[in-house]
Structure formats: C-alpha cells, structure tokens
Amino acid sequence: MKSQQKNKPLYIQIREYIKNQIDIGALKPEDQIPTETDLTNQFQVSRITIKTALRHLVDEGLIYRVAGKGSFVSSPKLQPTRQEGALEYQINKIGFLMPAIGDVLSIQLLRGIEEVCRDEGIILMVQSVLTQSEERAAIRQMIDAGAKGLIIFPVDGEAYSDEILRLKSEQFPFVLVDRYLPGIKTNAVYSDNYDGGQIGTDYLAKLGHQHIGILSFTKSKTSSSEDRFRGYLDAAQKNKLKLETNYWLTQFDDISYQDEDSMKEMIEEWLQKEQEITAVFAFSPQTAIYLATMAGKLGKRIPEDLAILCFDHPQIRNLDNDYFSWIEQNFELIGTEAVKLLLKTIREPSTLEQIVIPVSLHERQTTQIFTRSQR
Numbered sequence: 001m002k003s004q005q006k007n008k009p010l011y012i013q014i015r016e017y018i019k020n021q022i023d024i025g026a027l028k029p030e031d032q033i034p035t036e037t038d039l040t041n042q043f044q045v046s047r048i049t050i051k052t053a054l055r056h057l058v059d060e061g062l063i064y065r066v067a068g069k070g071s072f073v074s075s076p077k078l079q080p081t082r083q084e085g086a087l088e089y090q091i092n093k094i095g096f097l098m099p100a101i102g103d104v105l106s107i108q109l110l111r112g113i114e115e116v117c118r119d120e121g122i123i124l125m126v127q128s129v130l131t132q133s134e135e136r137a138a139i140r141q142m143i144d145a146g147a148k149g150l151i152i153f154p155v156d157g158e159a160y161s162d163e164i165l166r167l168k169s170e171q172f173p174f175v176l177v178d179r180y181l182p183g184i185k186t187n188a189v190y191s192d193n194y195d196g197g198q199i200g201t202d203y204l205a206k207l208g209h210q211h212i213g214i215l216s217f218t219k220s221k222t223s224s225s226e227d228r229f230r231g232y233l234d235a236a237q238k239n240k241l242k243l244e245t246n247y248w249l250t251q252f253d254d255i256s257y258q259d260e261d262s263m264k265e266m267i268e269e270w271l272q273k274e275q276e277i278t279a280v281f282a283f284s285p286q287t288a289i290y291l292a293t294m295a296g297k298l299g300k301r302i303p304e305d306l307a308i309l310c311f312d313h314p315q316i317r318n319l320d321n322d323y324f325s326w327i328e329q330n331f332e333l334i335g336t337e338a339v340k341l342l343l344k345t346i347r348e349p350s351t352l353e354q355i356v357i358p359v360s361l362h363e364r365q366t367t368q369i370f371t372r373s374q375r
Contacts, residue, residue, distance in 0.1 A: 008171075008349060009170070009171030009172065009173075009349045010043070010045050010049050010053075010170050010171055011049050011050075011052040011053040011056070011170070011171070011172065012053070012056075012171075012349060014039065014043055014045070014049065014050065014053035015053040015054075015056050015057055018033065018053070018054075018057060018062075018063075019057065019060075019062060022062060022063075022073055027073050028073060029073050029074065029075045029076060030072055030073060030075065031072065031073045032069075032070050032071070032072050033054070033063055033070065033071040033072065033073065035070060036050045036051065036054070039053075045170065046166065046170060048140065048143055048166070048170065048172070049170045049172070051143060051144060052143060052172060054071055055146055056148075057071075058071075059092075061074055062074055091120075091122060091148050091149075091343060091346050091347075092121075092122060092123055092148070093122065093123040093124075093125065093145075093146050093147055093148060094117070094122055094123075094124060094125070094147055094148055094149050094150065094151065094339070094342060095124075095125040095126075095127070095138075095142035095143075095145075095147035095149075095150045095151070096110070096113055096124060096125065096126045096127075096150070096151045096152075096153075097127055097129050097135060097138050097139065097142070097150065097151070097152045097153060098110065098126065098127075098128055098129070098153045099128065099129070099130070099153055099155065100128055100130065104313070104315055105312060105329070105331050106153070106331075108331035108332045108335070109153070109177065109178075109331040109332070109334060109335045110126065110335065111332050111335065112331065112332035112333060112334065112335020112336040112337075112338075112339075113151060113335040113336070113338060113339050114335075115332075115335075115336060116335075116336050116339035116340060117339060120339075120343065122339075122343075125142055125145060125147060127141070127142065129155055130155065131155060132155055132161050132163075134155075135152075135154070135155050135161055135163065135164075136161065136162070136163040139152075139163045139164075139167070140163070143172070148173065148346055149172075149173035149174060149175075149342045149343075149345065149346045150167070150172075150173070150174040150175075150342075151174070151175050151177060151338045151339065151342055152164060152174055152175070152176055152177070153176075153177050153178050154176060154178070154179060154222075156222060160181055160184070164176075164181070164186075165184070168184065168186055171349060173342060173345040173346045173349070174186070174187065174342070174345075175187045175188060175189060175338045175341050175342045175345065176188040176189075176190070177189050177190065177334055177335070177338045178190055178191070178224060178334070179222050179223040179224045180223050180354060181223070182223050182226070185352055185354075186352075186354075187341055187342070187345055187351065187352060187353055187354070188354045188355070189334050189337045189338045189341060189354075189355045189357065190223070190224065190334065190354075190355075190356065190357065191224070191329040191330070191334065191356070191357050191358075191359050192356045192357065192358055192359055193223075193224045193225075193227035193228045193231065193359075194227040194228070194230055194231040195231060195358070195359060196228055196231060196311060196327045196329075196359040197227065197228040197229060197230065197231020197232040197233075197234075197235065197281075198231040198232070198234060198235040199231075199327065199359065199361050200231075200232070200235075200281050200309050200311075200327055200361065201231065201232045201235035201236055201239070201241075201281065202235050202238075202239065203309065203361055203363075203367075204279045204281065204307065204309060204367070205235070205236075205239035205241060207279070207307065207367060207368065207369050207370050208369055208370035208371060209241075209278050209279040209307060209370050210241055210242055210278070211241075211242055211244075211247065211276045211277050211278050211279075212232075212236070212241060212247065212277070212278075212279045212280070212281060213247045213248070213249065213270075213274060213277040213279070213280040213281070214229065214232060214247065214248045214249070214250060214280070214281055214283070215249050215250075215267070215280050215281070215282040215283065215287045215288075215291060216228075216229070216248075216249070216250040216282075216283040216284070216287070217263075217282075217283065217284040217286060217287040225250075225283055228283050228311065229250070229283075232281060246273070246274060247274060247277060249266065249267065249270045260290070263287075263290055264290050264293065264294055267287075267290055267291055267294045268294040268297065268298065271291075271294060271295060271298055271300070271306075272298065277306070278305075278306065278307065278370055279306065279307035279308070279309065279367070279370070280306065280307070280308055280309075281309050281310070282308060282309070282310040282311070283310070283311050284310065284311060284312065285310055285311070285312045285313060285314035285315070285324070285326070286314070287310070288308055288310035288314050288324055288326075288366075289314050289316065291308055292308055292324075292366070295308075302365075302366050303365070303366050303367050303368045303370075304368075307325075307366060307367045307368070307370065308324060308325070308366040308367070309324075309325045309326065309327070309366070309367055310324055310325075310326050310327070311326065311327045311329070312326060312327070312328070312329060313326050313328065313362075314326070321364060321365065322362070322364045322365075323364060323365050323366060324364055324365075324366045325361075325362060325363050325364045325365070325366050325367040326361075326362050326364070327359050327360070327361055327362075328359060328360045328361075328362055329357070329359055330357050330358070330359075333357055334357050337355050337357065341353060341355060
C-alpha cells in the first residue's frame with residue numbers, strides 16, 4: 001500500500017487495494033478474492049479488519065459472497081456507477097452497546113440515538129451488555145452483522161476493554177458515550193462531569209454545609225466518577241470545606257458491589273462513624289436511595305439532619321414533586337450527538353472529537369439551608 005494511505009483506517013486501505021486490483025484487471029469478474037485468512041496474513045491485521053473491508057466492497061456491489069465458498073468479483077453489469085463526489089458506500093447499519101435496557105438513563109440515551117437513525121434511514125442494532133466479556137462478544141457480533149460503526153457505553157471494569165482498544169488501533173469507527181478513556185484519545189460524547197461535581201459542591205456549601213460526604217458506586221475508576229470527584233475537590237478547596245478522606249465512601253470490593261444488602265450495611269456503618277457529615281453528594285441515583293434508606297433507619301431526618309444531592313434522577317416522587325435534589329445529565333442529547341459524530345467519523349475517518357454536554361442542578365426536597373441548630 002502507498003505511503004500516502006498510512007493515515008487512513010486499515011480497512012479502507014485494504015478495501016482500496018482490492019478495488020484497485022479489480023480496476024486494473026488483476027482481479028477479473030468472477031475471480032475469487034483471496035480468503036480472509038490469506039488477507040489477514042498478507043496485511044498482518046485482524047480478521048475483523050478484513051471482514052469490514054470486504055463488507056464495504058459487497059455493499060458497493062464490487063464483490064459478492066457465496067456461503068461456504070468465499071468472495072468473488074462481481075460482473076460489470078452488477079457493479080453500480082457512481083457520481084463524482086458521492087459517498088463511497090452507503091451507511092445503512094450501526095450498532096449500540098448499552099447497559100441494562102431497563103435503566104431509565106439508557107432508555108433516554110437510546111431515544112436520542114433512535115431519533116437520528118430514523119431521520120437518516122439507518123438500521124440500528126442494539127445489544128445490552130453487563131460485563132467486559134459480553135462487551136467483547138457483542139462488538140464482534142455487530143461487526144460480523146454488518147455494522148459500519150459502533151456507539152459504545154463502556155461497562156465498568158478494572159482496566160480498559162481490550163476490544164475497544166483493538167477498535168482504536170484498527171481505526172474502526174466508534175464513539176464512546178457517558179465516558180472517555182483517560183490518556184487515550186477517542187471519539188466520545190459525555191456529560192460535563194467535572195462541572196457537575198463543582199456545581200453540586202458549590203450548592204451544598206452555599207446552603208451552609210461544611211462537612212460533605214462523597215458516595216460513589218462504581219466498581220472501577222471511570223472517567224465520569226473521577227471527573228466528578230475532581231470537581232468536588234476543587235469546589236471544596238474554593239469554599240474552604242473540611243476535607244477528610246473518611247468522608248469519602250468510594251471503594252467497594254466485588255462482593256459489596258454486587259450485593260445490595262452489603263452496600264447498605266457499609267453505608268450504615270459509615271453514617272454511624274462519621275457523625276459530623278451533614279450532607280452527602282451521591283454519584284449515582286441508586287446510592288442516593290440506599291443512603292436515604294439507611295439514614296431513615298438511623299433516625300436521621302432528611303434534609304434537617306442529612307442533606308442528599310445525587311447525580312441523575314432516582315425516579316422517586318411524592319404527590320407534589322420529585323423527592324431528591326439532583327444533577328441532570330441530558331442523555332437524549334448525548335445520544336443524538338453520538339450518532340452525528342459516528343456518521344462524521346465513518347465519512348471522515350480522520351475525525352477525532354470529544355463533545356461535552358452541559359449538566360444542570362434541580363433543587364428538590366432532600367436539600368435546604370442548613371444551620372447547626374437543626375441538629
């Protein structure tokens with residue numbers, strides 16, 4: 001392959017190589033294309049890269065496949081003509097890997113993705129994954145099923161997903177949502193979690209809270225939780241809040257992470273031990289619910305004895321209004337922007353962007369102006 005092609009994704013380089021072989025007559029109509037194994041060895045790339053290159057050639061009508069036999073050059077009458085400047089291939093299918101489909105935020109995200117896909121006439125494949133092994137398998141399945149690109153909500157894990165890193169190295173089009181990979185530049189769309197951490201902490205400090213606890217419910221150090229914590233630290237220093245590491249309940253082992261009773265027990269012990277804490281900033285809606293439950297069990301009044309602010313809506317209301325004060329992430333907008341960025345990446349492989357979506361604060365019943373006399 002020519003040196004000027006090196007900046008192009010590998011699958012496009014391979015696609016162009018085979019197309020050139022057809023154009024110059026080295027591969028004639030009805031000739032068999034080298035097998036995937038042969039092409040993998042020839043170009044020293046993964047089978048996924050070869051499959052992607054061949055699939056684009058099939059979509060263009062330049063080759064066709066016969067089950068059990070291989071790929072062959074199409075007859076000229078089957079090869080479509082193209083107007084100059086037209087897209088080289090049709091973007092007709094993308095994939096979306098998401099957490100549990102029953103999650104409200106995932107549904108909002110999916111709604112935004114579907115809206116753009118519907119407007120663009122794109123088929124959307126959706127698969128729910130809970131572990132990195134499921135994520136690896138789903139990525140391969142979607143690519144094999146013809147996805148031209150992927151939108152991925154990464155699952156929590158102790159390290160970066162090797163399959164996502166493989167997509168990056170092979171320049172397969174994908175966009176991460178909700179988080180990014182620190183230190184590795186990829187296309188991503190996510191909330192301004194740092195600003196959310198600052199906004200929430202500033203808000204609690206202005207209400208009069210000097211002893212603010214942090215409750216984070218992630219198995220690993222994700223960029224979203226890390227950015228929220230950085231925002232909290234900077235706002236805490238700005239507001240001259242007391243910083244105590246024992247005010248931070250952020251480390252959970254595998255057993256506690258998977259077990260609701262263990263999580264509640266840890267929160268109860270933490271509240272009993274850290275009596276100075278007057279407000280807690282929970283980084284997920286589920287932890288906010290656990291926190292309110294255990295605070296009630298200990299006889300703490302909310303918000304008089306303990307104020308609670310959380311990221312994302314816990315979906316708990318009374319007759320009048322939402323119950324929890326919360327930081328809102330616009331997941332529907334994240335979804336729409338993710339599809340737009342993916343389509344741009346497919347058309348312009350050199351695209352490398354990270355889009356940050358603003359967050360907003362909603363004040364409800366679990367927070368109020370605090371005075372020491374309330375306790």
